[in-house]
Amino acid sequence: MLNYSPKRSDEPIWWSLFGAGGVWFAIVTPITVLLMGLLLPLHGLGLVDLNYDKLLAFVASPVGAVFTVLTIALPMWHAMHRVHHGLHDLKFHVGAVGKYLCYFVALVFTVLAAIWVLDLI
Template sequence: MINQNPKRSDEPVWWSLFGAGGTWFAMITPITIFVLGIMAPLGILDADALSYDRVFSFATHIIGALFVIATIALPIWHAMHRVHHGMHDLKIHTGVVGKVLCYIIAFALSAIATIFIFMLG
């Protein structure tokens, strides 16, 4: 018999943030590291390309601000979801308290990043 009133789960929300964070971290972060950590120090990029004024104007433009926020926030959500499920795998059963704590940490760090980025402009 099919349950006509199934219990709603909040897991799709957390899994979507986990998936988005993992995808961002796997696809965008290596390019960012390559450009900022390898190309810039080796002088492959023009010195003007990463001047303070250009980086500041990028970070204060809405698209740049969203990029910076996503680069910070999405991997944090991915990591905290992984910590939450990793504790369960390690037989550290914290229940709802551990879940709420993990997601509050992710939310707080995301909010702090967002506030700092929007305070620049």
């Protein structure tokens, strides 16, 4: 028998943030770590002219600000979604309170990242 009035769910929102965060973390984060973690301290190995002032100017630009917030926020949404479902898999049924607490932590990190970036601009 078909249910013609299914209960609405908020799961597509959380799964989309989870998916976006996972893709961002898998594709963009290694490049960011390479640039800021290796090439910046080693002054670009003589291949690129990369220094702190140029990086700060990039983060202060609109594109760089959005990139920085997404680099911090999307993996956090991914991680907190994993924490929420990991608790469920470990038989810690925290219910809606635990679910929204996990997503609240991700929201706090997103807001703090945006405030930090806006403070640089």
